[in-house]
Ligand SMILES: Nc1ncnc2c1ncn2[C@@H]1O[C@H](COP(=O)(O)OP(=O)(O)O)[C@@H](O)[C@H]1O
């Protein structure tokens with residue numbers, strides 16, 4: 001059992017990078033993080049938040065400038081070699097050699113980790129089985145789908161059965177099926193006792209995999225909660241309607257208001273977009289579509305969406321995920337994150353927001 005009782009613990013970790021034109025950037029600016037053993041812990045944040053830097057620091061690949069970090073009960077600065085013996089690391093950029101088969105890749109990693117030929121072969125066989133790659137074992141990795149390659153990458157990071165596994169955006173760029181395959185593989189690992197620290201830009205990924213989530217922004221933790229707590233703060237599913245023209249906006253507002261059952265309705269007159277949180281997504285969609293049709297109101301778009309990282313960010317920070325650009329909540333989408341094309345909606349300050357709700361919203365919000 002680690003001294004601190006945590007599989008990963010950071011206190012006030014600072015990492016500075018020198019910027020090209022002089023000056024420096026604090027990629028980690030006092031990061032606090034505590035990961036319980038045997039769990040999946042999500043590190044959720046937009047591009048540039050410091051996720052990869054945190055993983056590289058914890059995996060001893062990068063020295064840091066201040067604070068304290070512990071992995072598997074070992075001090076990362078003082079005992080990097082012992083830390084390395086206890087961890088695995090897999091990333092967005094797979095280390096797989098395309099010219100080799102899946103089995104050959106794993107045997108090669110085994111040899112790199114100084115397993116003898118026989119043990120490397122045995123371990124490769126076990127891992128191929130564990131990650132559902134037995135049938136494809138002797139195919140070239142170049143023939144693998146995205147999901148299969150990530151699983152092979154995961155398998156490679158598990159050669160030494162690490163106590164703590166770092167996964168840096170393991171599903172970024174994968175199609176839904178590939179993501180599902182990787183999620184299953186991660187669940188299997190944790191069932192086997194491994195602790196996983198997983199970085200992601202996807203709220204739904206954190207929701208499905210993580211027991212606990214730390215939201216990170218500009219190198220600092222801005223929230224630490226269970227996925228359910230996080231979703232409660234952000235609010236549930238939303239219905240979104242874009243009126244075809246300004247004259248229909250009021251009618252759309254009323255229809256959405258009825259479906260929202262008296263909840264807050266947010267209107268952005270510029271984009272003619274109206275949205276609100278709903279309890280029953282399908283019932284709400286059916287009702288709004290029916291009402292608007294009955295009233296003859298033209299609609300450009302209507303749909304449902306689940307809360308995204310952008311919604312989390314708006315709620316926690318009052319701005320989108322647009323990295324270093326300070327923006328109000330009404331100024332459209334942040335850059336470069338989010339799995340679906342559902343960003344860009346102005347988010348209103350819903351009811352029941354926590355005391356940390358900083359979301360400003362210049363959109364007109366009306367209680368229906
Ligand atoms: N090698 C580097 N040199 C200078 N700045 C860097 C370097 N790596 C990352 N950064 C900066 O540090 C910040 C955090 O980056 P990173 O940890 O990669 O974030 P994330 O993984 O969350 O996208 C970003 O602003 C990034 O531009």
Ligand SMILES: [Mg+2]
Nearest residue numbers: 051052053168
């Ligand atoms: Mg990264």
